[in-house]
Amino acid sequence: MRLIGILALLFASSCIAQNQNDFKPASSNVLDAQYPKVDSQSRVEIRFRAADAAKVRVNFWSGPKADMDKRSDGFWTFTTPPMAPGLHYYTIIVDGAEVSDPGSTAYFGGSKWASAVEVPEAGADYYLPQDVPHGQVREIWYHSNVTGTWRHALAYLPPDYDSQTKTRYPVLYLQHGGGEDETGWIRQGKANFILDNLIARRKAKPMIVVMANGYASRAGYQVPDLTGQPFGSPMFLKVMQERMSAFEDDFTQVLIPFIDKTFRTIPDRDHRAMAGLSMGGMQTFQVTFDHLDLFSYIGGFSGAVNVFQMGNNKLNTKTAFHGAMADPRAFAKRVHLLWIGVGTDEPDRMKSGLEGLHASLDEAKIQHVFYQSPGTSHEWQTWRRDLKDFAPRLFQSTVQ
């Protein structure tokens, strides 16, 4: 008994020692940056140099917002409580200046190149590079007669694209969220590794994934000065609406034909899917329901549901979207997949909107998938899981 007690004490103290000492640089850091660090309990230590500052705060966008402590060496430090797994955006506020942490890789979010820290998820390797064939991500530029500009997009090509030169592939169009850009699904989302791993295990059909820039302005449109306009303000929304319409036209009239011309696609609605997160979910619902001649698979990841014009979180399935859902059986035949996802820890407004949408669809017997990501918020771990669940459901009936 006494021996067991001593052993237990030794074991416990070694655990404590280990927990105190197993902070390691995050995988999201730039080369050689020691901070931020993450420990085995998913705590994050931020360290930031600001020798002459009076006040330094850390601002996790979906996490702690706290004053940092000044050390004698000019650095400021803060350690979070255990965090949910995944990639967490954060900024540092130095005497009123909101800036990025130079130790972090820059990820485009919040309309700027922001910091983020990757907290590993135990047992989850589906978004890590593994010893499987890797697809390539290609940067493409196309000229749009809608915007009058050169536009940049990314396209993931599956591993065998270059060797199977007779094969044609279905296409998933995958959109980023508000304040992000076309790089988000690769840099933050690791969509390429998710697809590589699913395809290698034959869980998903080999497919092309196109990631477009979600902002567009018609040629000649003067964007008003948005300085000081918060996300969601009336002027911000007006600009967003104008851009949404330009985006829809560029997307359907220029980008899709360009992709079908550039890559060996199967260029019909049975082999074309669209999904997006948050603002990209809103864009997905609008574009796909306006163009059911072009799409037959639809995914909304924490998708902004305001586009459904839902009152009291209920959807009128008879009238919504030009009445596309009015006849559930006809809709199920026409749309091979309607997929909706949300994280269980997302803000209430988002959660209740999507739960309400799900309930309305259920009530009207409209075939769909509703997925809940356990313990994650309006963040990339939710959307990685969404893609992992969504992609295997695509093109199963329509591609050999």
Next chain:
Amino acid sequence: MRLIGILALLFASSCIAQNQNDFKPASSNVLDAQYPKVDSQSRVEIRFRAADAAKVRVNFWSGPKADMDKRSDGFWTFTTPPMAPGLHYYTIIVDGAEVSDPGSTAYFGGSKWASAVEVPEAGADYYLPQDVPHGQVREIWYHSNVTGTWRHALAYLPPDYDSQTKTRYPVLYLQHGGGEDETGWIRQGKANFILDNLIARRKAKPMIVVMANGYASRAGYQVPDLTGQPFGSPMFLKVMQERMSAFEDDFTQVLIPFIDKTFRTIPDRDHRAMAGLSMGGMQTFQVTFDHLDLFSYIGGFSGAVNVFQMGNNKLNTKTAFHGAMADPRAFAKRVHLLWIGVGTDEPDRMKSGLEGLHASLDEAKIQHVFYQSPGTSHEWQTWRRDLKDFAPRLFQSTVQ
């Protein structure tokens, strides 16, 4: 006379008015960011929000370093004198914290995601996207048994690569500078647009351009903590040397075979070039002269010449690089192109080193090209011009 005087006065005042009012958001800004702005005289206005800061400075790495002025609205401002054309890195120092400007696109430089502002060059459109066929930039991942890790590289494929499926292409390996990474030549350098434009005008042969990450550590190597170690310190140099050796092995033993397996290359020394800027120039000289069996075209852009072990800026051409240059005629037959460039406004140490190298080569009658970029410093405009001069000289005798 009086009328002319009045007209002249009107004209002059309209010029002044125009000069005062033609500041426009830089092309390097993120979407909707109004600052930094650039005017027709190449002056740059920086504006940065830091409401509670006591002191804010702007630090152009090859330009002004100055205190900014506080405005009543919480923003700080500074306008530069006219700047040289090109992309200028800068950081903001807020009460001792050196950070990036959230208005700027983030460019990887100085071992962090830094800010930069693009100052247009009148009449220079060779690095802008034009109405010509565009190549694709592909992101590739390969597993290295030298480093024991997955490594990321970029490859530019010329416009007709996907349609001319029987054609094989020569390859230029193009390296970034110290503190930068494999994204530099595309993001900062616009190498893809430079090649698109040269190829469209038949000034350069269609070629593949591979951009590797210039840092490598052998599997198991523990990088010492470099916190607080300035660029160029002894410990920094020791780590760099270890990495240089690992880089050379990864590059020649893993990357090149991977590229030759992955793309339709012409896999021999007559169709393989290497060039790099600054640290990448040093790597180019070391790798190519160690492996003349692999390369026949060599370019050093503001290349660190310490690798030549030159005393008093003179090169011993008889002994340097295993004696590869000892016989100038044999060397000229073996190496199709030795190309060296420097900006006329680069720091003296760099300039005198490269001028000394050029003089030594001339004196020994070793065939080479020496290019000077007028009025530019150790910055990307120099290297864009270098590539524009260098690429057309490649593979002219060896590709139809």
